Amino acid sequence: MTTVDAGRAAPPLPLTARRSLAGPVLAVLWAGAAAVVALWWADTDAVVGAAGRLTGAGRIAGLLCGYACAVLVGLMARVPLLEVRIGSDRVARWHAMAGRYTVCLLVAHIVLILAGYAAQDRASLWHETVTVVLDYPEMLKATAGTVILFAVGVTSVRAARRRTSHEFWYYVHLLTYAAVFLAFGHQLALGEEFNGKPVATAFWYALYLGVAALVLWFRVLAPVRLNRRHRLRVESVHREAPGVYSVVVHGRRLDELGARPGQFFRWRFLAEGMSWTSTPYSLSAPPRPDRMRITVKALGDHSAAVALLRPGTRVWAEGPYGSLTADRATGQRSLLIAAGVGITPLRALFETLPGEVTLLYRARGAEDLALGGELEAIARRRGARVLYALNGPHGERPSITAQSLQATFPGLAGHDVYICGPHGFAQDVYGALRAAGVADRRIHHESFEL
Ligand SMILES: Cc1cc2nc3c(=O)[nH]c(=O)nc-3n(C[C@H](O)[C@H](O)[C@H](O)COP(=O)(O)OP(=O)(O)OC[C@H]3O[C@@H](n4cnc5c(N)ncnc54)[C@H](O)[C@@H]3O)c2cc1C
Numbered sequence: 001m002t003t004v005d006a007g008r009a010a011p012p013l014p015l016t017a018r019r020s021l022a023g024p025v026l027a028v029l030w031a032g033a034a035a036v037v038a039l040w041w042a043d044t045d046a047v048v049g050a051a052g053r054l055t056g057a058g059r060i061a062g063l064l065c066g067y068a069c070a071v072l073v074g075l076m077a078r079v080p081l082l083e084v085r086i087g088s089d090r091v092a093r094w095h096a097m098a099g100r101y102t103v104c105l106l107v108a109h110i111v112l113i114l115a116g117y118a119a120q121d122r123a124s125l126w127h128e129t130v131t132v133v134l135d136y137p138e139m140l141k142a143t144a145g146t147v148i149l150f151a152v153g154v155t156s157v158r159a160a161r162r163r164t165s166h167e168f169w170y171y172v173h174l175l176t177y178a179a180v181f182l183a184f185g186h187q188l189a190l191g192e193e194f195n196g197k198p199v200a201t202a203f204w205y206a207l208y209l210g211v212a213a214l215v216l217w218f219r220v221l222a223p224v225r226l227n228r229r230h231r232l233r234v235e236s237v238h239r240e241a242p243g244v245y246s247v248v249v250h251g252r253r254l255d256e257l258g259a260r261p262g263q264f265f266r267w268r269f270l271a272e273g274m275s276w277t278s279t280p281y282s283l284s285a286p287p288r289p290d291r292m293r294i295t296v297k298a299l300g301d302h303s304a305a306v307a308l309l310r311p312g313t314r315v316w317a318e319g320p321y322g323s324l325t326a327d328r329a330t331g332q333r334s335l336l337i338a339a340g341v342g343i344t345p346l347r348a349l350f351e352t353l354p355g356e357v358t359l360l361y362r363a364r365g366a367e368d369l370a371l372g373g374e375l376e377a378i379a380r381r382r383g384a385r386v387l388y389a390l391n392g393p394h395g396e397r398p399s400i401t402a403q404s405l406q407a408t409f410p411g412l413a414g415h416d417v418y419i420c421g422p423h424g425f426a427q428d429v430y431g432a433l434r435a436a437g438v439a440d441r442r443i444h445h446e447s448f449e450l
Pocket of ligand 1: 088165166264277278279280281282283294295296297298299300301302303304322341344345446447448449
């Protein structure tokens with residue numbers, strides 16, 4: 001590691017750490033699941049015999065599956081409160097978890113209900129399946145919804161995701177809305193918990209209509225409003241390092257967006273071949289009232305095409321999202337640890353975080369350092385330190401361990417640490433920081449994998 005500039009810290013400013021909403025939101029979600037099971041409990045006088053037990057378990061699984069569907073769609077509604085106070089990456093992980101629960105509950109619901117009905121009717125499982133699908137109200141639509149949900153589940157399995165493009169996965173994923181819509185009718189038509197029960201029915205409608213309203217507002221109407229109001233266009237494109245380009249986007253009254261350093265937007269460039277994809281990129285400089293900047297590393301088709309953008313190209317943005325912001329800090333000393341293009345949000349924070357700030361920037365070689373000149377200028381201006389962790393002359397990687405971090409950053413445990421970089425790097429650094437005694441609540445991380 002090389003110290004570029006060491007000096008005096010910027011004067012301390014009052015900070016109030018903003019608490020994550022993860023705990024309270026999780027509590028509400030689990031309370032909702034308990035309320036759903038209570039619907040079944042309130043409607044069931046007694047469970048009699050094997051058929052009764054199978055059907056009862058199938059009904060509970062079905063109710064929970066219906067609830068999980070609403071939750072997983074709601075989590076992806078991009079509600080700013082969740083995106084900013086919990087973090088987009090964490091919300092995406094919860095969504096993926098809810099998706100796994102949904103598929104398991106769906107399988108359990110189908111198997112248990114059909115087995116219970118077959119035992120009740122003393123019919124074969126096959127005969128019961130055909131009867132339920134063809135003769136019961138709303139069941140053809142529900143069957144179509146089930147097939148779609150399974151297809152979405154299959155394309156989301158890690159091995160399948162690796163083999164398909166992000167766009168394919170994304171557009172198949174959008175079919176979840178159709179699946180949930182198709183399955184909704186059979187829940188009310190066949191669910192005994194709703195039959196002649198206005199309160200339970202109103203609860204179910206409120207759940208689904210509430211989620212639909214969130215999706216409509218935050219995924220459709222709010223972005224339309226943002227883009228009509230701010231009229232974004234590419235102003236210029238600059239090369240920063242091999243395969244790394246900055247794009248300056250011009251717009252009107254951008255201060256009204258409330259974007260903060262460390263946050264990101266989803267960007268859709270309305271240029272040939274690019275308008276189908278909306279891609280998350282962090283602000284690589286604090287936003288100004290008339291311009292924002294992103295810095296992009298070419299990793300695939302979309303990110304490589306960014307270098308070819310022409311000034312004047314229209315831009316469609318959604319955001320701001322992300323919780324890697326100054327208000328997460330709990331004290332006056334911050335350490336920013338970036339690897340590769342993970343420097344982008346940390347570059348914006350480096351300029352603006354109050355208190356004493358140090359930046360550790362990991363890259364393969366000096367030629368791979370993006371935004372290096374700016375970082376040094378900021379360091380000089382605010383009296384902060386930048387350190388680089390580069391490979392050795394024969395490609396040896398610098399070891400970032402608890403001991404090396406403690407030796408380089410005296411008083412490490414008293415710092416808030418912001419990490420941004422590839423998943424493996426972030427995990428290693430997190431482990432080293434914890435081993436060095438940095439409290440979990442002081443480590444702030446955003447993943448570039450949603
Ligand atoms: C919150 C966040 C902030 C990011 N900020 C930056 C940044 O400032 N600079 C930068 O260079 N990169 C950033 N990234 C990563 C960047 O979004 C991907 O590198 C980019 O999407 C690659 O797209 P591609 O089509 O060129 O590559 P592909 O070859 O299609 O994909 C490469 C990788 O990116 C993932 N990816 C592709 N499209 C998306 C998408 N729309 N949403 C989520 N993941 C996607 C793929 O699953 C794959 O893992 C950020 C990612 C996230 C989640």
